[in-house]
Amino acid sequence: MLEIKDVSKKYGSAVAVNSVSLRIERGEFFCILGPSGCGKTTLLRMIAGFERPSSGRIRLEDTDITDIPPYQRDVNTVFQNYALFPHYSVFDNIAYGLRAKKCPAAEISDRVEQAIALVGLSDLATRMPAQLSGGQQQRVALARALINRPKLLLLDEPLSALDKKISEQMRYELADLQAKTGITFIYVTHNQAEAMTMAHRVVVMNNGCVEQCASPTELYQRPATRFAAEFVGSMNFFDGTIEPMGGDTDTFGILLEGQAHIRRRGQADGKPGRSVVFGIRPEQLRVSLLEPKEYENGLFGQITRHVFMGDATQLQIHLQNGKLIEVKVPNYLLAGDLVMALEANEQVWVIWSQGSGVVLYDV
């Protein structure tokens, strides 16, 4: 449906978007995730037509839209600050696109009524934008874009200006709306929770480049890069090297930080001696006073900090090799006020299954 091919955008010598290629399917809720300044908004603005790629092409269905001005593209945008026209009422704002296309007046009022009803603002049609709350403005902006029945709806951090509660509620509404209308959404955000909640697929961008493009589950479970792993959730990282094959063919060994030997299920992607990064999420770890079993990995250390977080407790553990790692222990194990009755400064094993953790080869 939308094909972005080798698109780059340079401002003088600064590169905002660096040779990005993506395919987005019809009816998809697609999310572009990344920290501010990663080029995600620039990419969106190029899709909308506000900016022209320095190189590369953008195709929508079968037409090359790279050089088509925004007002001739079947693409509409919901802006971060909504960009409602302050001198027009809600009705006139929503009708703007249809009027620009010279629709008959009767059709306009019908469709505007529908659009207003769709976003639940039926009582407010005559209000001016300045008289609306943030959430209401957000809905007007949505209705204004959707009424044109675009092939593609672009949303530029639309929830970032809203209160936490309203913004969380709007996530579900947006997802429902997308499902109901079937329009392809491209949603730009720096908030991983929004991406995880709504998107079918997420692309993580950093420094103008694509880090990974995958479904939310895969992104979380099998991050392809250290950046993707860190940006979505949190992860403990260890430098390591692949060890020579042993007798066991189901697993391979990794030497962590030159000291600890661990095993990971699966096949090593590279010869022994190759440097890798081993990553494991805090919630995949558990602590124990007992040594690990042979099908588990374990590292020994000392608890240096307890952080009670309500649903879980975050433990900071100082490993023998001097490294600090985080372990997240669910609070159903809470005994009194202490996790598993562990004291501060208690010496413990940090244990995980041989099937957990990711090995990143390109480091």
Added chain:
Amino acid sequence: MMSRNPRRMLARIGELQVLLVPPALWLLLFFLIPVAVILAFSFTKTNGQGGILLDFTMEHFKRALDPLYLKLLGRSAMYAGLSTLISAAMALPAACFIAFSPPKRQKLLLFLVFLPLWTNLLVRLFSFVVILSDGGLLNQALQTFSLTTEPLHLLNTPFAVILGFIYWNLPYMIPPIFVSLDRMNVSLIEASMDLGAGRMTTFRKIILPQAAPGIAAGLVLCFIPALGCFIIPDILGGPDTMMIGNLITSQFGQGRNWPFGSALSSLLMLLVMLAITLYLRFFNPATQSANGKR
């Protein structure tokens, strides 16, 4: 503790008065009272020798409302209005261009627009004498390109006066329009184009309404000074370009008829109030934001 509070309050009131009284007195003494004196003068009689008799009369207003002087007032309003509108028409595209220019060019253009303001108005008018006179640069140019054979009569005409006003107004007209455009959120334009409106539609339906307060401010800012101006018709005008400002000046000078001059000034003030009332009626920033909150 109890005794400190009132004393502090007293000190606070004192502070306010120290700050407020000198400027208030100044304005009273050097603006309000003199203007009141002018208003009062317009009801007094003349002694025929340039002096004033403290007798009430309406004769000066009656005389000022003579069709001839009303025509003069109308002419003043016409010159001021026409030149203001033309400058607005010239300023709008320029202000747009400047507002949308990259910062460096924007700075340079604004500097160039402001440059004439740093040169004395009389000097700039004098330059128009050089340009517009029969043997002046414009006529020389026209004749060089043989567009005319005889020199065009440009100086000492209504054309020269209006041109002078436009020149005077333009640097005052561009900044308010520029500011209102510069304040505008750029995504409004993008939103409009995104929704399928072309460049002209976007200009008409989005940029123009956003620039409107600036245009209105510019119109008022230029119209009122032009209305009371007397130097421009004096230097660039001819026998039939007299304006209300010239008439007032002449009554306080060689005409030696202060009451009549005062009556004319009162009429001018009335006209100014009318212009401001119209402006506030349609473009009062205070009521507009109040509307927004309702």
Added chain:
Amino acid sequence: MAGNLSRSNDLRVGQGLFLKISTALCVLFLLAPLVVLIVYSFNASRQVTVWGGFSLKWYVEAFLDRDLWTAIRNSMLVAGISATLSTILGTMTALALGRYTFRGRSLCTGLLYVPVIMPEIILGIALLALFVMLDLPRGFVSVLCGHITFSFPFVALLILARVKSLDRTMEEASLDLGASPWHTFCHVLLPALAPSIVSGLLFSFTISLDNFVVTFFTTGPQLTTLPMKVYSMVKFGLTPVVNVISTLLILFTGITLMAITWMQQDGARRRLGMRLGLALAAILGISFVVSLVSEARQTNLVIGTWAGYMDPSLMDDFESQTGIHVILTYFNDGEEMLAKASFGNPGFDLIIPAAYAVETLRELDLLAPFDFERIPNIEHIDPRFRHLPFDPSGQYYIPYTYGVTGLAYNSEKIKEPVDSWRILWDPRYQDRIAMFDDMLETFHLAHRLLGYDMKDADPAHLDAAYELLLQQKPLLRKYESNLVNDMLLREEIYFGQNWNGNALRLIADHPQFKFVIPKEGSLMFADNICLLKTAPNPDAAHLFIDFLLQPENTARNIQTIQYAMPNPDACLLLPQELRENMVLFPPLGDMSNLQILPDYGTFLPKINERWVRLKSE
């Protein structure tokens, strides 16, 4: 993101060809006059519209013109003081309105806008009325009051915007940290307001420096600011010196702005900017002190006169002999002189009224008698002129010049014989005719052509004269008294009412112009020097008149200004062809065709009413 439209560069919004061209035209329109001024300041020709080659002589002339420097100094002084006081008053106002709530606050704020929005002319005449009513001298103080009145509301509004946008927590933090309110004011509030205070100061300095209208109404002859000087140059005789002044002003502005911009940058540019700024300030300061010191030692004599009516070199000689500096102020016509001399405290020592005006001035009791013991050179004056009807005592006037109004024309353009005023009504010469901007001259002429005598004060005659002039008006290029020669030279007019002396000065260099006294006859004038009762410096006035009446000096004066003076001893010193020039010395024997303007008394307001109607029409 708002406020940065230039971001959407790829859409090229607002950068289209049409906008580009209109902006270019706008800038061109704004800058072309400035460029013309600069280029023509190097013009060798005295003619301001004709290019005569490259020359720096006008720069030399401007540099040597001490009155010009005095005017610049005055402007700087007025602007400096008024900007300082306006900034203080403005800051106080802004603080009071921005930081306190009290009843009437919004009224006070609204009131601030009134002086800003009112046309300047209103403030000008209002202050004029105030100073005249209080009988205060007009000059430095009155101008200063005027300038502060229009500039401090500007400053107040500027700073008020800043005060309102200030974050109060800053002050609270300061108070919280134990600073006293005064310490907080000095170290927190004032630094936060500093940028707006500085821009207020600069802004009020600029508008004061540039102000003409309020100065025009509130100033007296003792104080000429630069805009006033430029006005008098533009109004009473165009010279390229005006171009020089403007070029220097533009240059000065440019350097100042450059220094300011550079000071805001970093590194070498900043140092350069600082140095440039310091150098400018130093030059200003030194020239300021020098001119103040030289001014302090100087006695001034103020003469209200007509443009080109005294040999400037005589003033220089007088000053080197006595140390008294002569200031000349020009009037447009006799009525303006009467007005300026009669209201309040005018500040003139000597004025040069026509015969009828002497009578009026005496009736208004404005004149002081001369002490002839102190004017021994009075003996050189023709006794026939000593006791004229308007002052038989002869104590209140010194005869200065006499002459006649006639018709100057361009003989290259007009081939037919010119002997009648009626040619000024000939439609063939539409737009090529100028009449004096002087009601008595014009109405006298109209009466004469109709065969009436204006002395009869007959309203019916006046109406007829008015109709005649109204009929002529569409043919006129302009009503103009002072620039007739310039307009003739530029060939904008072929005919102009002119005085014989002015015409002679023109003909001396440009023989194609001719001067006639038409057969219908004309107006004769006899101008006199009078001493005002309010004269600040009557001693200097007596000294000056005695100096002026020395036959050698009078002869020089006659040769320069080309007007006759009733000083037979001086005439003997003139070259013969001048002595026998019938235009310069109109024969006093046959006066049947010539009339001296009488005092029209109560008929004057009626003439004036018609004159205003005529000009308004």
